[in-house]
Amino acid sequence: MKILSLNFLTCAVKACKTSPNSYPLHPKDAELVQDELGLKPEMIISVLPRIDWEALKSTCSELGFPALPEAAPTKEELENDEKILKDLHHLLLETSISEGKLVCGNCGHEYAIKEGIANFLLPGHLV
Amino acid sequence: MLFLIRFAQIHESFRLAELKALAELECEDLKIAEHDDKNPFCIVEMSSVEASKRVISRSILAQSIHELWGSGSTLNELHEDIKSILPDRGHLYKDASFKFEVECFQGTRSKKARMEIIHSLAYLPFEGPIKMKDPQEHFTIFEYWPYQSVFLGIENPERLYFARFVGGTSRDIVHKYDLKKRGYISTTSMDSELALVTANIALADSGKLFFDPFVGTGSFPIACSHFGATTWGSDIDGRSLRGDGKDKSLKGNFSQYGMKERIGDVFASDLTNTPLQLRRIWDGIVCDPPYGVREGLRVLGCRDPLLKPWQLELSKKNYKEPDYVPPKKPYSFYAMLDNILAFAASTLVDNGRLSFWMPTANDEDREIAIPEHPRLQVVSVCTQVFHKWSRRLITYRRVSDAEVSPAALQAFAVRQQVTVEGRTADELNPFRNEYFKGFNSEK
């Protein structure tokens, strides 16, 4: 589960969706892996406006990554600064959770991640 | 400028939808001048040779594009038409090496007859050498003959065209992604040709984010990623994503094609209980939803929580066990269609596309209506006809909120309310009745 995907995901329980505590999900016992993947600047540039920067900052701090800048870089900064582009590419696409859990801050339900694939299927009593 | 597109003789009703999508991707104003499903030669207008090459280069259903020099219903008419443009164009090819060819669709010509036609073009001001192999310019006389011309003894074509080759297409990649050569597939994997056409119609492209909520073995993400998109997918069946956890898996397929960097993530989830945020993330959503033919359509949930409260207790007690399997309940196909449209309306960016496949009956009475949503505008409907049933590829565009009237939204909300209340969870599924018994065997 890539760090980018975490930014798109919240708790699957319908009642949690309206609660601000359900997003982002909190990684727990996370084993991280790094993949080396080709950088596509156009991908990072198009993904930037779809990122919830506050959520990304809190995910990074929970995982113990170096702190992100206070505000998201602008499109111009991305286009002109290869380092920001590379760093974001590394964080969002090359870094992922291979094993662990994602925990909802509202209901406490834990979603397991195994071999990089998360399981969001809800048990009968939570549907 | 006019161009002749030479289409493959297959999936005729998808041709224009693919072509228009490719023109939109290239921001090219393409006009259809002459088109008939029965005729593989289609005449279109585009701004330049360069633009025409770019537009057609991604096409799966076209074989080539040619600059049109003339057309007519008889050879004489064709010559007149060619002569009228010669003053503008003829001299440009004076010294180029070239070759001529005659291509007859639904008809035949002897070698001698072909040579006669070619010789009748002797007035063309070409002085370069004739080269049968790799000439600089390749001219073709295309002939469209009436159906069964040979059998009926028809002696002349209905329509003739003369055109200069300018560019090829992506049709060859259909073989590269052939399911027979793919490491991991299932009975419901989409064949590579139609998956690639779907990706084209949905405008998959570099720098775009695509999602398939019924991803299975990943046929659509693979096709979309071929065109550069980064793709995500989910499926209620976690095993279908994992495969053997190595080569024979969805991710293994991406590695097989050298596209590891284009897969975002896949995860197990039910579209009716999705963990995805409902905000504008996706440039495209493409899928082949479950029809409920084999097992009946299912979503997460206990069947009768009120009648059988112990199911809930059981779930509370066991859900942390590693081998726990969440209960599923039957669901209506119509309700699922509504869910797909509602999900797409809330998560597509403006002008993002939803393309999904849906089966329907061949006779009009039983045909299933095209689902509607005020925030989604139908762009194209393409039909693949089988013996007893058909399936359609329906494509929508997410319109911007400014384009939707509050009245339309209001009316839609009211209608939804009525239909939801009028339904029971295990309402009959339209594809499970007698009529569709031949459905799977035919595929």
Ligand SMILES: C[S@@+](CC[C@H](N)C(=O)[O-])C[C@H]1O[C@@H](n2cnc3c(N)ncnc32)[C@H](O)[C@@H]1O
């Ligand atoms: C027609 S198949 C699509 C196959 C896919 N295009 C492929 O390439 O393998 C439908 C898929 O939907 C999944 N499915 C069924 N019900 C679902 C639900 N409620 N939510 C998400 N996926 C579901 C099935 O497990 C199946 O893999």
